[in-house]
Amino acid sequence: MHAPRFWTSPNGRRDWRARVLSPLGATYAHMTARRLQKGPRNRMAVPVICVGNINVGGTGKTPTVIAVTEKLRDVFHDPHIVSRGYGGTIINPTEVDPGRHTAAQTGDEPLLLSAFARTWVAKDRVAGAQAAIAAGATAIVLDDGFQDPSLFHDLSLVVVDAETGFGNGYCLPAGPLRERVEKGLRRADILLSIGSDAAQTAFRKNVLPSGLRHISGALTPLQTGMDWTDTPFIAFAGIARPEKFFETLRDLGANILRSEDLADHQKLSPALLSRLETEARSKGAQLVTTEKDAARLPATFRHKVITLPVRLALNDPAELTEALARLPKP
Template structure:
């Protein structure tokens, strides 16, 4: 679901709704500040949190994949710990992509488990302890920047380059979970993903820029008639990727983040695709939520995060003893 337009007003000239909701936003910000001030479980291995200040999707999942692959190339055995949003299982549980479904463990953990050992746990500290016991040398905390139950050694704050921090107001007056200034005091790096760079203001930590690039799979997308659907934080990013690949998008259906792909929804999309002679296309994250019988009917566009300069992230890792082996 698109964010309210008043969230993206000029920070120096907040809209009427943002001003009206300011008292509620102040209460929310105060509650967050009290929560993050608590001390959490200190793991015996480095914990790297990939989080955000904004509400919704900013690119944390591709960041987790890219960072896991970089750590593996450096000689480490990283494990990912996720809340398992949308899954029915509590955990702590190691995700097995062959045995578990998105309904059980959540779509993001199921996707992440294809790259490195991944755990779900509603209790993040319990998940971290389980990963430690299983031999994790580094733990990537997927989300959880505002979760106080685990102490973090490195915090990477991910932001959508086009949206930035919006009107810099805390929800419901804006798109933030906490004030930018307070959040960035706990950060080590800000990672901005996307080509369009919204003004972020003066940052107290290094800014790293990256972009999502489609994997070269040999598929010819040029002029392909597609009916695209996506249930991610910012579906328009996916639709823009398809346009850049040269697809002829007959229609793009933006779903809510993690929206269940019900039989009725899939039947409607399949019928429309056949009627309009268009190929169904979706994201990797949505694809893991498709019923096995429906997956052959849908093409997937895998994307990976390309980072312009890893040196600020490498420097933050080096401070906690993570260097190439």
């Protein structure tokens, strides 16, 4: 399922569908606020860094988790990642093993993240954090969980897409928000907006809480030596905003014969993959997808698809490094 366009369109707040659904959005916001009032939160023996968002999906959270783990190593931590494993079947705290687990078991994001740091999935985030600490973690990077009241966050980092911002300002299902922006940002320590210079300029028109640190960055393709200009491609992506992936490919000079946008986290069925493979073969094209989608590919199909990795490039990386360096050492 794709997000409705009125969630992020310039006139989305005036769209009749948003207005009709706005009472349900207000109820959703009230329920989130009540859940967040539960307490007290469980404080861990090591610092917990929450990388979350106020919007649903598509903000650049996964590349941010990768960047945070790398910077924690720079300040002499051994970070482990903890996730609920959205879409996965594993319930109890389990360390992700890409040689043994599939995306159907762990979710696609934890499987991808396990290449960068030891990663745990658990439906109970407290139990997941405790398992990671027992295994030697000196810092926990919480993948999502900003609206979960179970864990105390030593540092909360909220990620937002600078281009779409906070959408039409309504909560689900009238808009893309999990909670009201003003309430969420009051709990945040750092707001990270991700996007182009033009998108950042537009985003800075938002009124942010005084004292909230705001840093910015962009997702940039990882230089792999790949020449994107000499091969025709069939591109597919099942992320929140597939068009951003296709646009990045075109910016690299890729000749995309056709692009197929799938629903976020959509299952890559044998029928779908067979159709894509047949089309690519008939057109003499190469299949290409995102790292997150590649994590959901069957092992027997992965060699048929190449990926375009992207990483977070911060405009002022020192500010995040300094915030992480101030966290307590165990």
